[in-house]
Amino acid sequence: MLNKENFDPSVKLMPASSSIAQSISQDKWSIGYLGLGYTKEGNVKVLNVKKDENTPAVTPNHNTVLDKTYSIARPLFLIFNGEPAGNLKLVFDYALSAEGQKIVEETGYVTLK
Amino acid sequence: MNKQRLKAKIIKYFLQSCGSLSIIIILLIFLFLFKEALPFIGSPGLNELFHSIWNPVSFQKEEFGLYPLITGSILVTVLATIIAIPFGIIGAVYISEVATPGEREFLKPFIEILAGIPSVVLGFFGLVVIAPLVKDIFGLNTGLTALTGSILLAFMAIPTIMSISEDAIKSVPSAYKEASLALGASKLETIWKVVVPAALSGIVASVMLGMGRVVGETMTVMMVTGNAPVISMNPFTSVRTMTATIAAEMGEVTFGSHHYMALFWVGIVLMLMTFLLNMVSYRVLKKYGMIDK
Numbered sequence: 405m406l407n408k409e410n411f412d413p414s415v416k417l418m419p420a421s422s423s424i425a426q427s428i429s430q431d432k433w434s435i436g437y438l439g440l441g442y443t444k445e446g447n448v449k450v451l452n453v454k455k456d457e458n459t460p461a462v463t464p465n466h467n468t469v470l471d472k473t474y475s476i477a478r479p480l481f482l483i484f485n486g487e488p489a490g491n492l493k494l495v496f497d498y499a500l501s502a503e504g505q506k507i508v509e510e511t512g513y514v515t516l517k
Numbered sequence: 518m519n520k521q522r523l524k525a526k527i528i529k530y531f532l533q534s535c536g537s538l539s540i541i542i543i544l545l546i547f548l549f550l551f552k553e554a555l556p557f558i559g560s561p562g563l564n565e566l567f568h569s570i571w572n573p574v575s576f577q578k579e580e581f582g583l584y585p586l587i588t589g590s591i592l593v594t595v596l597a598t599i600i601a602i603p604f605g606i607i608g609a610v611y612i613s614e615v616a617t618p619g620e621r622e623f624l625k626p627f628i629e630i631l632a633g634i635p636s637v638v639l640g641f642f643g644l645v646v647i648a649p650l651v652k653d654i655f656g657l658n659t660g661l662t663a664l665t666g667s668i669l670l671a672f673m674a675i676p677t678i679m680s681i682s683e684d685a686i687k688s689v690p691s692a693y694k695e696a697s698l699a700l701g702a703s704k705l706e707t708i709w710k711v712v713v714p715a716a717l718s719g720i721v722a723s724v725m726l727g728m729g730r731v732v733g734e735t736m737t738v739m740m741v742t743g744n745a746p747v748i749s750m751n752p753f754t755s756v757r758t759m760t761a762t763i764a765a766e767m768g769e770v771t772f773g774s775h776h777y778m779a780l781f782w783v784g785i786v787l788m789l790m791t792f793l794l795n796m797v798s799y800r801v802l803k804k805y806g807m808i809d810k
Binding site: 409410411413414415416417419423426427430432433434465475511 | 575652660
């Protein structure tokens with residue numbers, strides 16, 4: 405972002421995504437960057453983003469994130485020490501199961517497929 | 518008999534170690550802070566801390582200037598103190614001199630409740646209630662300003678100022694008051710011209726203890742001051758305090774990096790500041806006999 409330039413020092417840093425959403429919905433001319441799941445509720449308008457000057461601006465949604473035309477998306481990692489086993493494996497499998505992925509979709513995030 | 522003496526000795530040492538525990542903990546904390554911060558002196562060097570840009574994560578150049586964080590803490594603290602002083606002192610005067618015993622019994626628990634409100638709760642209250650209020654009243658673009666933080670911190674300092682000032686006012690000898698009243702001064706004149714000046718040292722100390730509490734407060738300021746590391750003495754700008762910087766960045770920092778060490782320097786500066794404030798207020802209290810020598 406910003407061609408790797410620094411942010412201005414007067415840019416606000418919020419302690420949590422919910423406070424970003426809170427202050428965007430209240431403050432004049434505010435703009436922020438936060439997870440897709442937070443855009444579902446509240447008074448937040450989602451902007452379209454161009455990857456570079458030659459491509460069209462893209463709205464973030466399930467399809468544009470998965471086919472990578474929306475350029476500022478990232479995967480969320482589950483990190484384990486070694487292979488997951490026992491209860492860890494249960495959590496891991498649940499997250500990847502159809503049931504788990506349905507929750508991902510319900511909360512406004514993008515599923516793996 | 519000998520057994521008895523041994524027992525007494527063991528108990529004595531046990532009590533002694535309990536008593537010195539806090540000193541040991543403070544020393545260990547200082548030691549740990551310096552141990553983690555020390556390599557910074559070799560590289561990138563201590564003068565990296567003495568300039569005006571704090572930008573520890575950058576593709577260009579990492580900057581570890583402490584000035585914006587220090588001025589941010591000072592601005593918020595001074596404002597909070599200015600807001601808290603009138604409420605704290607007038608409240609203390611009222612409770613100790615004017616209020617009926619019934620009122621006193623009613624008011625004092627509430628002051629203690631105010632002191633006991635968790636700072637996250639206060640921060641959340643600030644984010645949802647005070648910030649929009651500040652924004653609307655002063656016509657700002659955002660309510661996340663130094664002033665918002667100061668108002669909330671004043672809520673935290675008021676109970677400290679009130680209860681210690683009240684003790685100071687109570688300990689003014691009643692002969693002063695009686696003499697003043699006997700000379701024909703009204704009750705109000707007696708309070709402002711005799712009682713308060715006589716208790717002034719205790720009141721000053723209470724204010725400094727209140728400031729000590731405010732400087733160290735983290736969660737509330739992090740939630741409502743906007744955390745922009747700019748050098749500003751304008752209460753309507755967003756500022757970043759030292760405490761908020763440590764709290765916000767310590768979780769994300771790479772262990773042992775320059776940024777990590779810089780955060781420990783922030784901690785050292787912060788600890789020295791609170792230490793100094795507490796020292797001075799302790800001295801004042803001791804000098805005027807409010808703490809046993």
